Amino acid sequence: MIHVVLFEPENPGNVGNIMRTCAVLGVKLHMIRPFGFRLIDPQYKRAVMDYTQHVEWQDHADWETFRSTVPEGARLYAFTTKTDRVYTHVEYQDGDHLVFGPESRGLPEWIRTSIEPVTIPMPGQGRSLNLSVSVGIAAFEVLRQMNNNWK
Template structure:
C-alpha cells in the first residue's frame, strides 16, 4: 500500500498526510511540481519530526510516477469527488497506490484516465468535499483494515 500526493499545493495538508503515512507504515509518492517550497515552515510544522522518517519517493512529473507505478504492477486508485465507487464498497489490494489530487483543483483528466479505480467517500447530501488529508486518512485506514497492513506491515 502506498499514498501518492499529486502536485500538492497546501503545505499543511501535505505535511499532515505524510505524518499519517509514517504513523500507518505506508510509503509516500510525491508527484511534483509542488505548490510550495519543500522546506516551507507550514509543511515542516504539520509534518513535524515525522518527515525525517517518511519513506518518500519524489517524482518529477505525473509521467515519471505513472511509468514507475506501471513497471511495479501497482493498481492506481484515485480518491475523488467524481468517483464512481464508494471507498467502503471497494476491495483493496496490498499493492494499491491511493492517489489524492491537488487541494485547489483535484486531479486532471490524465490522472482520471490512468486510474484503475475512482473512489468517493460518502458524505451528507449537499456537501462539497472533505479536506484532502481527512479523505486520505479515512480511505487509507479502510484499505489497511482490509489488507491487514496496520502496524508498519505495508
Template sequence: MFNIVLVEPQIPPNTGTIGRLCVNLGATLHLVKPLGFDIDDKAVTRAGLDYWKELDLVVWNSFDDFLEAHPIDKKTHLATTKTDKLYFQADFKKGDYILFGSETKGLREDILLDNA
C-alpha cells in the first residue's frame, strides 16, 4: 500500500506508534539513519505494542542512500509545515511514499526548496 519514511527520527515512542500504524495500514516503514535511538529501544517496541514484530521495516544508512533507491517524484509526498500544500489536497496512490523529517529538524532545506 503506502510507504512511510521517517528521516532521522529522534523520539522512540513516535517511531513505535507510527510502526503500529503501518502494520494496521499494510504500509512499509522506512527509517533513515542516523536514528536518535537504538531500534531495539524498549520505548520503540512498547509504543509499537505487539505489532512491532509484524512490521515491514526497511532501515537506510543515510537519506542519500534512500534517495538513490527512491528518487523524489510524483509518488513522493513531503510532510512539512513549510508549504502551502495541505495533505488532503494530495492525490495519494498505492505505492506512494510519505516523507517525514526529524521531529527536531524537519526535512533538509534542499529537498524542501526543490519539491515542496
C-alpha cells in the first residue's frame, strides 16, 4: 500500500479532496497535527463528502509519533519545490510514503533533509501547485508505475 502523509495541513477543502483521492486510489492517508482547521469545518465536510468511510487514515500527534509507525526500511519522499530531483525519476515500490507540507510554507528543512526530496516540475509561472493537485499527481504516478502503466 502507498501512503500519503500530510504534515500540518491547513486548508480543510484540500484535505477533503485529498481524502477523496486516497479513497478512490486505495492509498492510506496520514495526517500530522496540528491542523489549521477542525474536522467539523464545513469546507472539509463539503469536500470529503461521504468518503471518510472509504479511506484508511490515521491521525498523528506529531512527526515523531508518525515516524514511530513507519516500518523499518520504508522509504519516505518529501515533495518540495526546493530540489531538482524529479518525482518521476524514482522507481516507487509498495510501502512508500509521499510526504507533503502545509500549503503556506511547505515542509520544514529538517524534514526535507531527513528524507528523500523530490519535486513536481512546473515549467510555467507560479511558486507552487495546489496541495490536493500535487497529491493527485504524485499518487497517480506511483500507482501507474506499480501497475505497469495500467496494463
